[in-house]
Amino acid sequence: MKHLAALNKYFITYKWRFLLGLLFTAISIVFSIFQPIMVRQIFDLLEQNLNTYGLVSDTKLRGAFRNDFTAVLAFYGIIILVFALLSGFFMFLQRQTLVVMSRFIEYDLKNDVYEHYQRLDLNFFKMHRTGDLMSRITEDVSRVRMYVGPAVMYTTRTLIMLVIIVYLMLEVNPMLTLYTLFPLPILAITIYYVNHIIHQKSERIQAQLSGITSIAQESYSGIRVIKSYVQEDNTVNFFDKASEDYKQSSISLAKTDAMYQPAMALMIGLSVILTIFTGGLQVMNGTITVGNLAEFVIYVNMLTFPIFSIGWVASMVQRAAASQQRLNEFLQIRPDIKDSPDAQAVIIKGGIRLENVSFTYPHTGITALKHFNLSIQPGQKVAVIGRTGAGKSTLAQLLIRMYDPQEGRVEIDGLDIRGIKLESLREQISYVPQDVFLFSDSITNNIRFARPDADMETVKRAARQASIEKDITQFREGFDTMIGERGVTLSGGQKQRISIARGLLKDPNVMVFDDCLSAVDAKTEKEIISNLYDYLQHKTAIIITHRIFTLFEFDKIVVLDEGAIVEEGTHEELLSLNGYYANLYARQQSGEEDIVMAS
Structure with a gap:
């Protein structure tokens, strides 16, 4: 239960619903308990008046006796009906409080998990699969709801009913109580064992269903690739194999379930027979009355579902504990990127400075930037150029603080970026990602x-x-x-x-474009660059690209290679160096000329 202890705060939040639910449960059980007591009195009344009826059957008192006796039976019948209606009414209120409470807790828990996902940093999402995150907020939360709702409800109902019924049975006849209750623990253990088997098979089926769903989702999303490579038949065969495994597992579960219900009914029937046989002997010995025997039989039937539910509830608690453990693993994770205690909201003008910055991705161990230094004045337009893996996108990620560098400082307007509130920082920097x-x-x-x-x-x-x-x-x-x-x-x-x-x-005042024109044709690219040139007149702009934009007059061009700046300057200055930038420009110009000639 240590994993489920995390849910106690929700029970405290809805404590009045929870307490009312327990009260309604107790009242419902009390009214249902009165019914076998009424039945006992009816049987005892019948037994006591049979001899009297035989004595007056040939006299004038026969009609009056029958009318009086019928009236008494009708009175008891009305009382039983009223108690049944009251029991059902309070059972309705019990479900309206406890089950509805579980829905409120499910709602709160889902929102808490989702909000926690939003607070976690980018590295967390790179290290966990989206399917796993979705499973925890849907399937795991649903299993936890079964614990805070039905499991709690049936557990409290079973405990209250067991205490009251066993007390009443012991008051009548301790020996018959022992015989009556003897098969029920065996029944509960059997149910628990069978439920464990069903649970294992259900888990396997659930995993297979998730696999089928993933296959279908990938097929629908990648239908263009499937058709272009003529792989429809192979995809169908792959899906068919997964469906066949799912079918066989489902049939196996259905067979277990088909044996489960009759076996439970048989054991319950044996318990009733044992009660009638043992009780019948005691009636013959005069130890108990026929009414007591009828009362015990009803008690056995009343205990059937609570005992039956023990195994089911135990299985729900097991599954909920496992699910809550998985949820706790995430809820206990604290983001590495968060506001410092002295962080403040500021108005960003656009001055940017990276001082001796080194950064290694924690999930891969790849070093993206090494002792990187860069200074950008407010309003400057800077191009960052380099081959794939040079560290260009990492620079953008550091500026919007998706990561913090292991060494060095990132400053905006002379203030360490870690001293700016995350919300304030990201609201004032517009980032257009590559992906x-x-x-x-x-x-x-x-x-x-x-x-x-x-x-x-x-x-x-x-x-x-x-x-x-x-x-x-x-x-x-x-x-x-x-x-x-x-x-x-x-x-x-x-x-x-x-x-x-x-x-x-x-x-905003600062804009970062991360290779966001790679899929745009040359004509549209020129149009966008022309529009951006006018739009960015008074803004700080960093344009990360693997191409050279000759139509855009940059204040500074930075060439990256293996996480370090290898060239820096204006377009003309870099061409005069006759290095990496000049070679890239020459190749690009040659490619554009080839395209013109080919057209």
Whole structure:
């Protein structure tokens, strides 16, 4: 239970619902307990009056006796009906409090887990699979809900009922109580054992179902690749094999479940027979009455479901404990990137300085930057050029503090970036990433994601500056077009330009473009560069690229190689060095000339 102790705070939050649920449970059981007592009195009344009826059956008192006796039976019947209705009513209230409480706790727990995910740093998400994160917030939380709701409800109901019924049975006849209760622990152990088997098979089936879902999801997302490589048959065969394994496991579980229910019914029936046989002998000996025997039989039937639920509840608690342990593992993780105690919100003007910065990715051990130094004045436009793996994107990640360097300092306007509140920092730096991510929503909402309060005219202006407005107006639904999951309905260039429009809409003093024009054709690239040149006049801009933009007049161009600056200067200064930059420019110019000649 140590893992489930983390849920106590939720029970405290909803303590009044919990206590009311326990009260309604107790009242419901008390009213249901009165029913076998009434049945005992009816049987005893019948037994006592049978002889009397035989004596008056041939007299004038026969009719009056029958009427009086019928009235008494009707009275008892009405009492039993009223108690049954009251028991059912309070059982309804019990479920309305305890089960609804479990839904509230499920809601709170899901929100707590989701909010905790939002607070964790980027390194956490690189080290954990998305499917695992989704499983914990859905499947694991659902299992925990079964503990805080049905498991708690059935456990309290079973305990209260056991205490009351066993007390009443012992009051009547301790020996018969022993015989009556003897099979029930065996039944509970058997149920627990069988439930354990069912649980293992269910876990395997759940894993196989997740596998099938993943196969289907990958197939749907990669349908273009599957068709282009003519792999439809192989994909179908792969899916068919996974489905066959799932089918066999499901059939095995169904067979176990088919044997489970009849076996439980048989054991319960044997318990009733043992009660009737032993009780019948005691009735013949005059130790108990027929009413007592009837009362015991009803008690056995009343205890059947509570005892039956013990194994089920134990299985739920086991599964909930395992799930809560998995949740606790995440909830106890603290982000490495967080606000320092003295962090403050500041207005960023755009001065940037990296001093002797070294950074190694913790999840791979790859060193991206080594003793890196760079100074950018407010309003300057800087290009960062280098081959893949040179450390360009790492520079952008450090500026928006997705990571902290192991050595050195990153300063903005002379202030260590760790002394600025994260929210304030990221609100004032617009980052257009290399890996474009679009939500399954309208184009408007994808652009407006940077500023949810932006009006439509502002959204259109950002789209126009990113050279995507013409493309959008050609869609049937225009800006209201739903772009599909991850922007699957758009081309690579269209996705990049929508991402740029999102970054421009934010309109901060500092902008970072991380190789965000790689999928754009040369003509559109020139148009976007021209728009950006006007837009960025009074902003600090860092444009990370593997190409040279000759139409953009940069204040500084930085060439990276293996995490260090190898060349730095203006376009003309770097060409005069006749080094890496000059060679890249020559190759690029040659490639552009070849394209012109070929066209």
